Amino acid sequence: MVVHYNPLTKEPYLQLPAPCANIIITPQREHQIEETSAVMTEVLNDSRVYSWLQGPPYPFLPEHGVDWIKMKIAEHKDVVSTLQKEFETSDSQQGDGSNDQENQEKPGFFDKSPFVCIREVTERDPATGVPLQDIWIGDFTLARYAFYELPPDSSERALAQKQNDDLPTGHKDIIWCIGCMGIPSEAQAQLLTIMLTDYLSPTQHGRGVMSVAVRTVIRDWAIPRMNLHLLRGSFYAENMGSRRVMEKNNFEDICTLKDWAPVSPNKGGGKKSIVVMEWKGL
Ligand SMILES: CC(C)(COP(=O)(O)OP(=O)(O)OC[C@H]1O[C@@H](n2cnc3c(N)ncnc32)[C@H](O)[C@@H]1OP(=O)(O)O)[C@@H](O)C(=O)NCCC(=O)NCCS
Incomplete structure (x- = not known):
């Protein structure tokens, strides 16, 4: 540690x-x-x-x-x-x-x-x-979870985010998120906080870096210094790289939501299916 x-x-x-x-x-x-x-x-x-x-x-x-x-x-x-x-x-x-x-x-x-x-x-x-x-x-972001499995823009999602955001530093019930796709809580929804996500330069893909990075941040920082107990990850359903990174770090599926997350018109528009996974410990 x-x-x-x-x-x-x-x-x-x-x-x-x-x-x-x-x-x-x-x-x-x-x-x-x-x-x-x-x-x-x-x-x-x-x-x-x-x-x-x-x-x-x-x-x-x-x-x-x-x-x-x-x-x-x-x-x-x-x-x-x-x-x-x-x-x-x-x-x-x-x-x-x-x-x-x-x-x-x-x-x-x-x-x-x-x-x-x-x-x-x-x-x-x-x-x-x-x-x-x-x-x-x-880039690697660990942030409070934004409850992607609840309907986008719903009061249900806003309330869940608020309750999670209101928990004090170090509280064991805080749900954290890696591989968040974007849009965090309402309270943080300025342009640049929507960049909460994880990615590597394409020259580095497939070398095992993100799998080991996730493990290292959890083990060497988030558990001992943030008291992390609960962690989720979310990604577009076709993103096999993200899925494998999570599986290799002991995450399991919670749900797949079909045609769920809005895609910006600049990136083709429409909606994409997403997967939410939950971490089961080191
Ligand atoms: C997704 C991403 C972060 C994975 O990081 P990485 O360092 O390339 O992943 P790793 O090398 O640790 O690979 C983990 C596993 O995923 C597999 N994998 C990686 N990229 C893959 C791809 N494009 N398609 C299928 N499998 C892939 C690897 O083969 C490995 O599986 P294995 O151990 O069974 O062989 C990286 O590819 C990336 O930056 N992608 C673009 C942005 C992105 O998708 N970010 C995540 C948003 S949620």
Whole structure:
């Protein structure tokens, strides 16, 4: 159960295990906003990605990326600075930059996962293994669940979202969501929060990255630091990649809803069937 820490950049990060040991998951970076937005824009305008996502605008513009990244930086500022303080003041900091939380005084729970940028490490410090260079390859969002199985725009769905959103930080009954397709609760429904989703650059598809990323975020962050107990995932019914990622992480089907989720006219319009799956534990 470790969050890693890069003492050179003061950045906390999650490290994926083998066979994806070249992959880390980090917060968004203030000094790479334009750079990350440029790659994100390329990826989110690729049909191998956008056609599976309900939320992000299409065409996706660099300014959408900039706004999204700035929003994430602001949202995660407090969590990141708390983690930085934990590491900077920790007596038990280890030589490899990892922080054994079992030896720490138990901190309070967090309400967010700041680990949103999936990155491929291209250079490490040979002595410490600390990442020196990396490239952004995808996004990962863990959010409060938006009850996709209830009718879109219904008062039933709005009430379920509100009750879930109102539960206090660390409450074991909060239902969380990965692979959310978009549109979160009414309260959050500004343009850019509809980007809550998970995706990888097409150059990285099919290498096992997302399967291991999901496991790592759940095990190394969401359970120990957010007290996650309940988790669902949702995706278009034909999305076999998403289905397999969830099956490999012990999710089981709750329901399939035929012709359920509205598709933006820019992406062909109409309605798509969706699947909702529930996590059954590690
Ligand atoms: C869906 C996605 C996140 C999966 O990530 P990934 O890292 O490529 O998935 P993995 O490599 O971990 O593969 C997991 C399994 O899915 C299978 N898989 C991956 N992509 C697939 C595809 N397009 N069609 C069929 N199976 C696929 C893999 O073969 C693997 O199964 P296996 O272990 O039985 O061989 C990624 O393909 C992606 O970004 N797709 C576009 C955006 C998207 O769909 N996001 C999810 C929205 S809910």
